[in-house]
Amino acid sequence: MEQNEKSLLGKPLIPCSTAPMTGFFRDGCCRHSDHDPGSHTVCAMVTEEFLAFSAERGNDLSTPRPEFDFPGLKPGDRWCLCAPRWLKAHKAGVAPPVILAATSEAALEIIDRELLMAFGIN
Numbered sequence: 001m002e003q004n005e006k007s008l009l010g011k012p013l014i015p016c017s018t019a020p021m022t023g024f025f026r027d028g029c030c031r032h033s034d035h036d037p038g039s040h041t042v043c044a045m046v047t048e049e050f051l052a053f054s055a056e057r058g059n060d061l062s063t064p065r066p067e068f069d070f071p072g073l074k075p076g077d078r079w080c081l082c083a084p085r086w087l088k089a090h091k092a093g094v095a096p097p098v099i100l101a102a103t104s105e106a107a108l109e110i111i112d113r114e115l116l117m118a119f120g121i122n
Helices: 048-056 083-091 105-109 112-118
Strands: 040-043 078-082
Touching: 040 083, 040 105, 048 083, 078 083, 083 112, 105 112
Parallel strands: none
Antiparallel strands: 040 078
């Protein structure tokens, strides 16, 4: 895990969410790791449309899973998304907004900067 990881804004990466706790390492940050095959590097504010899209593709993020200490997401929650999933959601017209300061530059290995910036909020 890169300790000095930068955000899309070129500044130190800030946490995406700690309530609910997110990130591949469940530390609140959308950090890059060679151990993360999904590239959970995009901090997004999930929407109803995105949650439905994700559930339709086998990743139900809305249903609580107490056995994993997962409360389930609701629209407006921030969550570290896999960069490829965010890109698929964009192609389907349901990409959620991106929290630029909490999205890792590593997401640029998969998604163009201009596209992420166009969906950016702070």
